Structure formats: structure tokens, C-alpha cells
Amino acid sequence: MRHIPGSASGLLSYFTRHRTVANLLLVLLIGAGVLAVPNMRAQYFPDVIEDQIDVRVSWDGAGAQDIDNAIVQLLEPTLLAVEGVVATESLSREGSARIELEFEPNYNMAKALDDVQTAVDTVDNLPEEADDPRVTAGGWRDRVTDVVITGPVGVDQLGRFADEFVVRLFAEGVTRTTIRGVAAPQIIVEVPTANLLGYDVTMQQISEAISAEVDAAPAGDVSGANARVRAGVEKRALRDISAIVLRSEPDGTKLTVGDVALLREEGIDRERAYYVGDHPAISVRVDRSADGDAIKIQDAVAEVAREFQSVLPEGTTVDLIRTRAEAITNRLDLLLHNGLSGLVLVVGLLFLFLNARTALWVAAGIPTSMLAALALMYASGLTLNMISLFALIITLGIVVDDAIVVGEHADHLHRRHGLGPVEAAETAARRMALPVFSSTLTTVIAFFGLTAIGGRFGEMISDIPFTVIVVLLASLVECFLILPNHMAHAIAKSTEQHWYDWPSRMVNRGFRWMRETLFRPFMAGVIAARYAVLAGAVLLLAAQAASFIRGDVVWRFFNSPEQPSVSGNFAMAPGATRADTLAQMRELQRATEELGREYEEKYGRNPLDYVIAEIGGNSGRELAEAENKEPDQLGAISIELIEPDFRPYSSFQFVADLQERVAQMPMLEVLSFRGWRSGPGGGCA
Numbered sequence: 001m002r003h004i005p006g007s008a009s010g011l012l013s014y015f016t017r018h019r020t021v022a023n024l025l026l027v028l029l030i031g032a033g034v035l036a037v038p039n040m041r042a043q044y045f046p047d048v049i050e051d052q053i054d055v056r057v058s059w060d061g062a063g064a065q066d067i068d069n070a071i072v073q074l075l076e077p078t079l080l081a082v083e084g085v086v087a088t089e090s091l092s093r094e095g096s097a098r099i100e101l102e103f104e105p106n107y108n109m110a111k112a113l114d115d116v117q118t119a120v121d122t123v124d125n126l127p128e129e130a131d132d133p134r135v136t137a138g139g140w141r142d143r144v145t146d147v148v149i150t151g152p153v154g155v156d157q158l159g160r161f162a163d164e165f166v167v168r169l170f171a172e173g174v175t176r177t178t179i180r181g182v183a184a185p186q187i188i189v190e191v192p193t194a195n196l197l198g199y200d201v202t203m204q205q206i207s208e209a210i211s212a213e214v215d216a217a218p219a220g221d222v223s224g225a226n227a228r229v230r231a232g233v234e235k236r237a238l239r240d241i242s243a244i245v246l247r248s249e250p251d252g253t254k255l256t257v258g259d260v261a262l263l264r265e266e267g268i269d270r271e272r273a274y275y276v277g278d279h280p281a282i283s284v285r286v287d288r289s290a291d292g293d294a295i296k297i298q299d300a301v302a303e304v305a306r307e308f309q310s311v312l313p314e315g316t317t318v319d320l321i322r323t324r325a326e327a328i329t330n331r332l333d334l335l336l337h338n339g340l341s342g343l344v345l346v347v348g349l350l351f352l353f354l355n356a357r358t359a360l361w362v363a364a365g366i367p368t369s370m371l372a373a374l375a376l377m378y379a380s381g382l383t384l385n386m387i388s389l390f391a392l393i394i395t396l397g398i399v400v401d402d403a404i405v406v407g408e409h410a411d412h413l414h415r416r417h418g419l420g421p422v423e424a425a426e427t428a429a430r431r432m433a434l435p436v437f438s439s440t441l442t443t444v445i446a447f448f449g450l451t452a453i454g455g456r457f458g459e460m461i462s463d464i465p466f467t468v469i470v471v472l473l474a475s476l477v478e479c480f481l482i483l484p485n486h487m488a489h490a491i492a493k494s495t496e497q498h499w500y501d502w503p504s505r506m507v508n509r510g511f512r513w514m515r516e517t518l519f520r521p522f523m524a525g526v527i528a529a530r531y532a533v534l535a536g537a538v539l540l541l542a543a544q545a546a547s548f549i550r551g552d553v554v555w556r557f558f559n560s561p562e563q564p565s566v567s568g569n570f571a572m573a574p575g576a577t578r579a580d581t582l583a584q585m586r587e588l589q590r591a592t593e594e595l596g597r598e599y600e601e602k603y604g605r606n607p608l609d610y611v612i613a614e615i616g617g618n619s620g621r622e623l624a625e626a627e628n629k630e631p632d633q634l635g636a637i638s639i640e641l642i643e644p645d646f647r648p649y650s651s652f653q654f655v656a657d658l659q660e661r662v663a664q665m666p667m668l669e670v671l672s673f674r675g676w677r678s679g680p681g682g683g684c685a
Contacts, residue, residue, distance in 0.1 A: 041291065079101055146320070190262045210257065242263055281612060298320075346363045573667045
């Protein structure tokens, strides 16, 4: 027996021979994990730092070429000179311009925002008719769920319901909400030319008079009272604007806006409108705050929705769709299920080859390593998300390997070489330290290479190498500082004949027979025919390489699993009215419902979980043709299918069948369906 000297041997020997120290370390690892898990935030994706800033300028009535010449060409050279900018991308379209600035990785975005605003302020020769540039920093918005409020009531009433619902969410701590499908009312002021001439006023005078009255002007702070004073009274109602005075006549009469202009208030459904069936709908998107927990937020939203449902009129419903927290919960359930399954399998297999005590202590490495890793993740600021949970799942089968090697070798030294329990456990830990550490180090190096991936994708998957590495390190600690002491006590009891060790004795007897009778003669034949065996191995390798070269095995950098969401975007031809867009949207609804009934008859279950249609815009990423379209010429349908596990067909098949059934209206220009895919983009370094 070879002794490996050094401090490592002394440390291993110390923990092997001192039960209190080993058990104390075990309790600390488990306790730290148990305390950390309830405090870890759950979210769909890891937090990603946005390194982009947008500069937007609106110029009503201007064409794309005028926008580019008069705005983009003036702003872009100045913005390129801002410190930290590595790339710009500009878009000029009718009525607006957008310049997107990309900064160096990990750049101070607060400083970048100030620098960009300062640079924009130095450009003073923009067209007078254009609005002031708006500088906004991109923010990572992690969607939790969408809440749809729909029913047989007017859009204005649904808007009030949505406002009250958001207020209730805010009271529960849910602060990031966005109401979609409702726009603020607009008051249109039209002045006939005859009135301008007859009353001797200009549109400029009318505009200035209204602008001066619609807002109350700030008048400063009240010291020590934490309050602000505003001068004047806001005039936003139709009758208030109509009563605004344009001029006082010598006879004491006053000329008002209502005397010279025609005023009307447009409804709140003039822009983007949502529909569920025949009823209008309002969508409330709920996002996770920077330090929010997606599961807790969804639970709060669901509870508020249940309470709010009880006070709504009959037929009006509040539904939660696209609930990402369910995906997180399912992944957590998968982790627990796999962990428990792994424990059962490991204990069962070890129970067949080793004695029961050894099997239990080896299997204890799974929960110990996982809990210790979770404690380290919490201390490092990591969260429970789809990426880190994936890393935990793939390490479940790795953490127990080291413990099996040490435990089996200790049992082997005791049974075959007659070493005492403590000496066998201590010697096994010393002998296996170098090979186990080396094998773990190679795995760590392999996963550490993922940190070299840059861009948005690199930031997204950075949780994988960190999680795997901390799990492996925790496994090493458990394997060499905790397990040997417990193995010594387990081996000491192995000399006794216990009834529950009978399966192990039978399996080992059969394994020895198989080794001596079958395996050794087989290996002797392999060695004798080594050249033929080598040729066969080369042939198999060549066959696999040929499969890749032929394209049978397709290379794909990031393959997202199928999602249950399908969207169909469409754009109408120039000249199409809102009524034409609405008719095409109704046709999409009809075809979708009809196909759902056909699938129910064929497969026994309707695949449609929720369907919401809209006009005034596209769902998700807009069509390329949408750049030159009026909002009234755009529409979409969003379809939530049942989970893939509950249907024997893919979303691609559903989309293909849906495309065949949708009738195209005469004014339709383009119709495009796609399945929603999760997964980041970005370059790699």
C-alpha cells in the first residue's frame, strides 16, 4: 500500500477520524442550502444588462428621405463620437427616426445615458417642426404573465376595469404593468378656412392658445413640506378647450375656440384594439421587477384576478395567459423529480452491489451537494431560472460518481485486503483524491470554456458554467471530507450478516461468476483479435462522420424546444380601411375556431387554450412591410395551444393546416404565421 504524504493526506485523515467535525460540516452544508432556497428569486431568464440606448425623433408629415437628411444625418455623427459607442443602427421611416447605439460590454450605462443626452442637446439645427429627441435606455423586461380582461361591455368600460386592476396589483407590490389595447381619448380641433378668414385668426394663434391652457405650469417647491406648487388649471375636457379665449373684442365680447372651430373627441379604440371572440378586450402585461420573484408575482396576480373577477359584470372575465412562472415551476418539479428518481436508482443499484449502509451514505451526496451548491449560488447573487435549473439537472448524474468511487474502493480494501474500517476509508480517500480531483478538474475546465462566449447569448448562459462548477466543488467537499467518516462506520457494520444485505450478497455472487466465466474470456478474445476490433472501431467512426457530412445530422447552434404559442401577423394593401383590417381579423378568428373543432373531433381534445386577436399593430416582432403602413392596416392573431405533452402533433402542423383554411380578403397584402421561440440572440466572441 502506497502512502501519499502531504497536507491533503493530513486533512483527509483528520476528517475521517473525527466524527464531530465531519458531521458538523455536513450540517452546515445542508443548513446553508435549506436557508438559501426559500430566499432565492425565481425568474424565467437570468438578468441581462442592456448595453443599448435609443434616440427617437418624431416629425409628423415628413417622409423617410426628409427624416434621414434632416435628422439622422445630423445626429448620427455626433452620437458616434460619444465615449463607449461601438456601433450604431438607424432607421428612418415616415414621421419618425430611430438611432440605436450599442456600447462596450459592461459599460457604465448611467454615464452613457448622460453622455448621449448631452450630445443630443448640442445639436441645435434640427427642423423646428420636429419634436425634441427622446433618449431612452434599453431595459430588460422579464414577462411574468399577460392578463386579458374581456366581456360584452364597451372599450371605455374595459379601460376603467384595467385601471382598477392595475391599482390593485400595485397595492400587492406588483409595480411593472403595461396596459395595451386602450389609448387616451383625443380631441380633434378642425377650423374651416372660412372661419379663419372671417374671424381674422390663424392656426398658429389657435394652437398657441390651446397649448397655454391645457397644462398647469410648475411654480416650484415648498420648502420643508415635500410638495410642489403648480400654477393654473389644466384644461383637458372638450367643453374646457372649447371655452378657451382667443381674443377679447372692444365691445367686451370674447372670441373662443368653440366659435371658430369644430371640436370632436375620438374614442379610445381608434388605435390598437384587442378582441376575444366577438368581444373587445384589454391586455395587461405584467413584468418582473429587478428584484422580483416570478412565481410569487404570478401568485399575487392570480389572487388579485380571482378577487377582481367577483366584482365584474356578468360575462366579463379576467384570464391569465402566457404564464411563464408555470414553466419555472415545471422545471423545478422536473429537478425534484429527477433528483428523487436519481436517489432511488442510486440507492437501488448500490444496494445490489454494496451493503445498505454504504449505499445510503453514498446516495446522500446528491442532496448534500445540491443544497451546498444552492447556498453558493445564493451568496453569489444567482437566481433560480431556466438556465441555472438546466445546469442543476445535468449535474444530477455527475455528483454521485465521485462518492461511488470512494465508497466502493473503501469497501474493496476492507473485504479484499483486510484493512480496518477507519484505515480502509482513509486509504480509499487518499488513493482516490488525485484521480477524482483530476476528473473533476477536466469537467470544470470544459464548462469554464462557456464563459468565453460573449454577446447577449454569452450573458444568458453564464449561469451554466458557474452552477456546474459549484456543484462539482460541493461534491468534492462531501466526497472527501464527509463521506470517509461515514464510510468507516458503515464498513464496521458490514461484517455482520443483515437480512437486508441479502440482495447484495446474491448480486455480487452472480457478478463474480459473470466476470470469471463470461467477461474475462471475452476480453481475451478482444485482445487476440485486436486488429480486427480496431478496424471495426474505425469503421464505426467513419460511418458516423459520413452521416454528418451527408447532412443526416444537422448542425444547429441553439435549438429551442417547441412552444405552445403561435402568432399570425398580417398587413393590408395601401388604401385599406380599418373595416377591411377588421374583416381579415374576423376571418382569422373563424378559421382558427373551425380548425380547433376539427382537431377536437380527430384527436379528442381541442388544442386551443386561448385566442386573442388585434388590429392596429402586429404581435411580437412586426412584419417588414409594417414600416410603411398605417396602424389601421395592421393586425394579428395570437394563439395559445395546449402543452406539447398533451397533443400528438406539433405547432408547425397546426399552423400549416390553419394557413390552408384562412381566406384572404381582397385588400390583404401579406399574411405570416410563426411559432414563438424562446432563446436569445447575440454574437459570440
